[in-house]
Amino acid sequence: MDELCKEFLIESHENLDRLERDLVALESDPGDKMTLDSIFRTIHTLKGSSGFLAFSKLEGIAHAGENLLSNIRDGVLCINRDIAGALLNTSDAVRQILGEIESSGSCGGRDYSALIRRLDELNGGELNGGELNGGELNGGEPEAPHSGVSGEPVSEQAPPAPVSCAAPQGVEVIPVAILQGSEAMTAPESGAQPEAEAEAPSASASGAPAEPAAQQTPGISIPMDNTHATPTPTESGSNPVAPPAAAPAEGNEPRGSAASDSSIRVDVSLLDKLVNLVGELVLARNQILQFTSQHADTAFLGTAQRLNLITTELQGSAMKTRMQPIGNLWSKLPRIVRDLASGCGKAVRLEMEGKDTELDKTIIEAIKDPLTHIVRNSVDHGIETPEVRVKRGKPREGCLKMRAYHEGGQVNIEIADDGGGIDLARIKEKAVQKGLIKPEYAAAMGEHEALQLIFMPGFSTAEKITNVSGRGVGMDVVKTNIEKIGGTVDLQSQLGRGTVLKIKIPLTLAIIPALVVTSGGERFAIPQVSLLELVRLEGTDPGQQIEHIHGAPVYRLRGKLLPLLYLNAELKLGPPASGAGGSAHNEVNIVVLQTDGHPFGLVLDEINDTQEIVVKPLGKQLKGVACFAGATIMGDGRVALILDVLGLAQQARIVGEVHERTNLMESGQEARRAEGQRQTLLLFTSGPGTKMAIPLSMVARLEEFPRSSVEYSGGNPVVRYRGQILPLVQVSDHLHPRGGSADELPDSMQVVVYSEKGRSVGLVVGRIDDIVNEVIEVKRHAFGNGILGSVVIQDCVTDLLDVLALIRAADPTFATSKSASTEAA
Amino acid sequence: MNPNRQFATFVLHGLFFGVDVLKVQEVIRYQEMTRVPIAPPMVEGLINLRGQIITAIDLRRRLGLPEREPDQLPLNVVVRTDDGAVSLLVDEIGDVVEIDSESFERVPETVTGMARDLILGVYKLPLRLLLILDTERTACLPGAYLRPCA
Incomplete structure (x- = not known):
C-alpha cells in the first residue's frame, strides 16, 4: 500500500503541475478545447485515484472541481478570472493535502468545505440561472450534471x-x-x-x-x-x-x-552514484591514456583507444540520465506570473523559448529559487501597469520573455522584460539612502557598477514592502546562489525599454573541462568556464611589454588595459621550477580570465593542456582558503588543485570594489564571501600593554560591572547577570599565570560576554579599545596559551585570543568539545 | 560495556600516542603529496587515497612539537572524522593495544599549550604513558574560525 501511495503522490504532483499550466493557458484562451479536456482528465484521474485510496477529503475537492469543469466543457459556463482562480485554489488545496498525505499518511485535519462551497457556488449559481433543465433533470444528485x-x-x-x-x-x-x-x-x-x-x-x-x-x-x-x-x-x-x-x-x-x-x-541517489563512478572511470581512463605514450604495443594501444571511446560515450550517457529539460522548471512560472500580475493589477504575457534545453538535475534544483525570484522581480518592478504602458506608447500587455540555449558548454538563460528598465539615478540614490555606499562614490560610479548595486545585500527600491518583494533580500541571494554553482549573472537595462538578465551556468558540476597549468612547480586546473583567451608574450625581453601603474602590473591587450596577477606571488609559490627556468625568461604566459564581468590576466609559468576533470571537494581544513574551488586527480594519480577564479580575483581585489565601500559588511553572505579574510574584531587591552583581539562575532555583549557586584561560587568569581550566574574569567590571569596580582579585581571591570546555547561566560579584560574591520594576516602562529596567533592591527602587534580554549581552560564543563569545535570551524 | 578499549598507537617526537582503533580507517606509508599554497602550515598537503582526496595534517606542527628531520618520512594514519577522512602524519606506527579503562587519567593541570586541548587523557602503561588524541578536535584546525564559516 505504501508503494501504491507513493506512486499516487508522484503521479499527482506531476498532474498538478500540468493542471496549473493548463489552467493558466486556458484562461488566456478560453476556447481551447484540448487544454480544457486535459484539465478535466487530470482532475478526474485525481478524483478516481484518491477515491480508490480512500482519501475522501481529496476526492471531495476533486469532485467539486470536476463538476465545475464539466459545465465549462459543456459550454454551460465560460471560464473567467473567478473560475480560474477557484480552480487554481483547488490545485493548491490538493497540493496541501498531498503534502499532508506524504507526511502523515492521511488527509489531515484542514477544512476545505469553504473551497468546495465556492466551487459549487460558481457552478450551481450560474447553472440554475442558465440551464434550468439540467438542474431539474438531475435533481438531488449532485454529480449527475457532468455525467x-x-x-x-x-x-x-x-x-x-x-x-x-x-x-x-x-x-x-x-x-x-x-x-x-x-x-x-x-x-x-x-x-x-x-x-x-x-x-x-x-x-x-x-x-x-x-x-x-x-x-x-x-x-x-x-x-x-x-x-x-x-x-x-x-x-x-x-x-x-x-x-x-x-x-x-x-x-x-x-x-x-x-x-x-x-x-x-530511478532514485536520484542511484544516478548520483553512477555519475560518481563514471567520474572515477574517466580518471582511470586518463591515467591509462598517459601510459600509451610510453608503450609501443599495438594491442595495448588499440585497447586503450577503445576504452577511451567507450568511456567518453558512457560519460555522456551517464550525464544525460541526470539531465532534465528546463521546461520542467519553467512549468511553474505561468502560474506565478499570472498570480503576481493579477495581484499587482498588471497584464503580463509570458513567452518561453528553448524549453527543451537540458540541464543537470542538481543545477535545475539550484536555479529554481533564483529564477522564480527574478521573474517575480520582473513582474513586480519591471513591467509597468497597463495605464503607464499605454501612456508610454507601449502595448498594454507587458511581455516577459524567457530564453534558454546552449552555448560553449554552458547554458544561457535570459529573462527579458519590456518594462520600465532600471533607473540608475534612483538606484544610486537608494543605495546612498540605505547607507550601502557613500554619496561621493555614487557620483563616480559607472553604469555597469551602478547596476551591480542591485546585487548588494539589503538593497531594494520598492517603496513599500509587499508580500512579493521589497524586503531587500533577493538579488544578492540570487547572485550568490548562481555563483555557488559556478554561474554568472549579467544585467543589462535600458531606461524605459526594459531589462535583460542573463544567467550563464555550467551544464553539469561533476565533470568539467579545465585548463591545466603549472606554476611554481605545482599543477593547477582552471575551469574553462572562466577562461577567455590565452596570451603568450615572446621575444628577447617579453617582460617589457608589461607596464606598471603604481606598482600594479598591467598589459595592453588590444588597446585595453588588462590587470595582471602573478599566480606565483598570489599563492606565495617559489620561483618557476628549474627545468622551465630557461624558457620562462623568454616568454610570459597570460591566461585571460573573467569573473563577474571583470577580465584579468593570470601570469603562469607554463600552460599544459585542457582536460576533463572530476571536481572533488576539499576537506573542511581548507575551506577557508578562498583561492581553491576543489581538487582533482590528474592522469598520473597526483592531486591538483582547482583554482577558484572568483576567489583569486577577490583576494587580489580585481573584483569587489563595490563591496569594499560597503559598511554593511556583515549583512550578507555574499559580502562575507567577497571579503575573504576580512574580519570585524574587537580590540582590547589585557594586562600590561598587551593588545588583544577577538572576532566580534563571538561577542554576545559588552558589560561593565563594579567590583562590589562580584560574588564567589566555589572559589571562582561570578556575577549575577540577567537572572543567571555569569562566571568570570580573568583573561590576563590565564594568559600570564604567574603574573603577581592574580586575585585582585579592578574597581570596575570591563567584561566581554560570550554566550553559547544559553550559557554565558564573562571575560574580564583590561580596557575595551576599538572595533575594527581588518584583513587578517596572521604574522606569527603562536599556538597554545590561549593565543591563536599575532596580527598587526593599526600598526600594533595584537594577539588573537583563542576564546574557546580560554573558556575551556577556565571551566571544562562549559561547551563540551563538540559544539565548541564546530563553532570554531 | 567492555571496560577494555583498543587503541592504535604511534610515536611522535618520542611521545607515545593512541587513537581509538575504531576511528582509524587505515595506516599507509608515506605518499606523494600535493602541497596547498597559502593554507595553514599544519596542512602538509593533499593525498590521493584511491580516488578520494584527503587532507594530510602534520601532527608535529599541530601539537606544537619540533619539526621532523628532513630525511625522516612520516606515515599516514587515516582517521575518520565527522567531516570525512583526514590523514595524520606521524613518525612511527606502533601496535594496536588493548587497555583496561582503570588506568585512565585526565591530563594533569601542568600540561599546557596545544597538547592540553587535543589530548583526551592518559593511560598509564607499565613502561610508558599513552596519550589519547582527540581526533575530531585535531582535524579541526585552530584559526579556521578566523575565516568565514563555510
Whole structure:
C-alpha cells in the first residue's frame, strides 16, 4: 500500500503541475478545447485515484472541481478570472493535502468545505440561472450534471471504473488505470472513442448531440459514480458497469504498457552514484591514456583507444540520465506570473523559448529559487501597469520573455522584460539612502557598477514592502546562489525599454573541462568556464611589454588595459621550477580570465593542456582558503588543485570594489564571501600593554560591572547577570599565570560576554579599545596559551585570543568539545 | 560495556600516542603529496587515497612539537572524522593495544599549550604513558574560525 501511495503522490504532483499550466493557458484562451479536456482528465484521474485510496477529503475537492469543469466543457459556463482562480485554489488545496498525505499518511485535519462551497457556488449559481433543465433533470444528485450531459464524459469516467471493479485483484491494476488516464491525455481522440463506443454503441462517439446521450447514459453513469465515490462497490452498482469498463481496459493495455516499458523511475541517489563512478572511470581512463605514450604495443594501444571511446560515450550517457529539460522548471512560472500580475493589477504575457534545453538535475534544483525570484522581480518592478504602458506608447500587455540555449558548454538563460528598465539615478540614490555606499562614490560610479548595486545585500527600491518583494533580500541571494554553482549573472537595462538578465551556468558540476597549468612547480586546473583567451608574450625581453601603474602590473591587450596577477606571488609559490627556468625568461604566459564581468590576466609559468576533470571537494581544513574551488586527480594519480577564479580575483581585489565601500559588511553572505579574510574584531587591552583581539562575532555583549557586584561560587568569581550566574574569567590571569596580582579585581571591570546555547561566560579584560574591520594576516602562529596567533592591527602587534580554549581552560564543563569545535570551524 | 578499549598507537617526537582503533580507517606509508599554497602550515598537503582526496595534517606542527628531520618520512594514519577522512602524519606506527579503562587519567593541570586541548587523557602503561588524541578536535584546525564559516 505504501508503494501504491507513493506512486499516487508522484503521479499527482506531476498532474498538478500540468493542471496549473493548463489552467493558466486556458484562461488566456478560453476556447481551447484540448487544454480544457486535459484539465478535466487530470482532475478526474485525481478524483478516481484518491477515491480508490480512500482519501475522501481529496476526492471531495476533486469532485467539486470536476463538476465545475464539466459545465465549462459543456459550454454551460465560460471560464473567467473567478473560475480560474477557484480552480487554481483547488490545485493548491490538493497540493496541501498531498503534502499532508506524504507526511502523515492521511488527509489531515484542514477544512476545505469553504473551497468546495465556492466551487459549487460558481457552478450551481450560474447553472440554475442558465440551464434550468439540467438542474431539474438531475435533481438531488449532485454529480449527475457532468455525467449526464454528453457521451464524452462517460468515456472519461471509464478509467477509474476498472479500479473499483477490479479492486479484489489487488495492486497491479492501479498502474493500468493511471496509465490509462495519462494515455488518454496524450491521445485524447483514440483513447476516448473506443470507450464511448463500447458503452454507448448507439450514440455516435464524438459528434453525439447532448440531449440524446443524456437520456441514454444516466443509467450507467450514476452507478459508476457511486462505485468510485465509495471504495466498496455496491452489488447493484458494480455489476452493470463491469463489462463495458473491462473492455476498454483491455483495449488500452498494450498501449499503456508500452509507455511504461520505455521509461522507469530511478532514485536520484542511484544516478548520483553512477555519475560518481563514471567520474572515477574517466580518471582511470586518463591515467591509462598517459601510459600509451610510453608503450609501443599495438594491442595495448588499440585497447586503450577503445576504452577511451567507450568511456567518453558512457560519460555522456551517464550525464544525460541526470539531465532534465528546463521546461520542467519553467512549468511553474505561468502560474506565478499570472498570480503576481493579477495581484499587482498588471497584464503580463509570458513567452518561453528553448524549453527543451537540458540541464543537470542538481543545477535545475539550484536555479529554481533564483529564477522564480527574478521573474517575480520582473513582474513586480519591471513591467509597468497597463495605464503607464499605454501612456508610454507601449502595448498594454507587458511581455516577459524567457530564453534558454546552449552555448560553449554552458547554458544561457535570459529573462527579458519590456518594462520600465532600471533607473540608475534612483538606484544610486537608494543605495546612498540605505547607507550601502557613500554619496561621493555614487557620483563616480559607472553604469555597469551602478547596476551591480542591485546585487548588494539589503538593497531594494520598492517603496513599500509587499508580500512579493521589497524586503531587500533577493538579488544578492540570487547572485550568490548562481555563483555557488559556478554561474554568472549579467544585467543589462535600458531606461524605459526594459531589462535583460542573463544567467550563464555550467551544464553539469561533476565533470568539467579545465585548463591545466603549472606554476611554481605545482599543477593547477582552471575551469574553462572562466577562461577567455590565452596570451603568450615572446621575444628577447617579453617582460617589457608589461607596464606598471603604481606598482600594479598591467598589459595592453588590444588597446585595453588588462590587470595582471602573478599566480606565483598570489599563492606565495617559489620561483618557476628549474627545468622551465630557461624558457620562462623568454616568454610570459597570460591566461585571460573573467569573473563577474571583470577580465584579468593570470601570469603562469607554463600552460599544459585542457582536460576533463572530476571536481572533488576539499576537506573542511581548507575551506577557508578562498583561492581553491576543489581538487582533482590528474592522469598520473597526483592531486591538483582547482583554482577558484572568483576567489583569486577577490583576494587580489580585481573584483569587489563595490563591496569594499560597503559598511554593511556583515549583512550578507555574499559580502562575507567577497571579503575573504576580512574580519570585524574587537580590540582590547589585557594586562600590561598587551593588545588583544577577538572576532566580534563571538561577542554576545559588552558589560561593565563594579567590583562590589562580584560574588564567589566555589572559589571562582561570578556575577549575577540577567537572572543567571555569569562566571568570570580573568583573561590576563590565564594568559600570564604567574603574573603577581592574580586575585585582585579592578574597581570596575570591563567584561566581554560570550554566550553559547544559553550559557554565558564573562571575560574580564583590561580596557575595551576599538572595533575594527581588518584583513587578517596572521604574522606569527603562536599556538597554545590561549593565543591563536599575532596580527598587526593599526600598526600594533595584537594577539588573537583563542576564546574557546580560554573558556575551556577556565571551566571544562562549559561547551563540551563538540559544539565548541564546530563553532570554531 | 567492555571496560577494555583498543587503541592504535604511534610515536611522535618520542611521545607515545593512541587513537581509538575504531576511528582509524587505515595506516599507509608515506605518499606523494600535493602541497596547498597559502593554507595553514599544519596542512602538509593533499593525498590521493584511491580516488578520494584527503587532507594530510602534520601532527608535529599541530601539537606544537619540533619539526621532523628532513630525511625522516612520516606515515599516514587515516582517521575518520565527522567531516570525512583526514590523514595524520606521524613518525612511527606502533601496535594496536588493548587497555583496561582503570588506568585512565585526565591530563594533569601542568600540561599546557596545544597538547592540553587535543589530548583526551592518559593511560598509564607499565613502561610508558599513552596519550589519547582527540581526533575530531585535531582535524579541526585552530584559526579556521578566523575565516568565514563555510
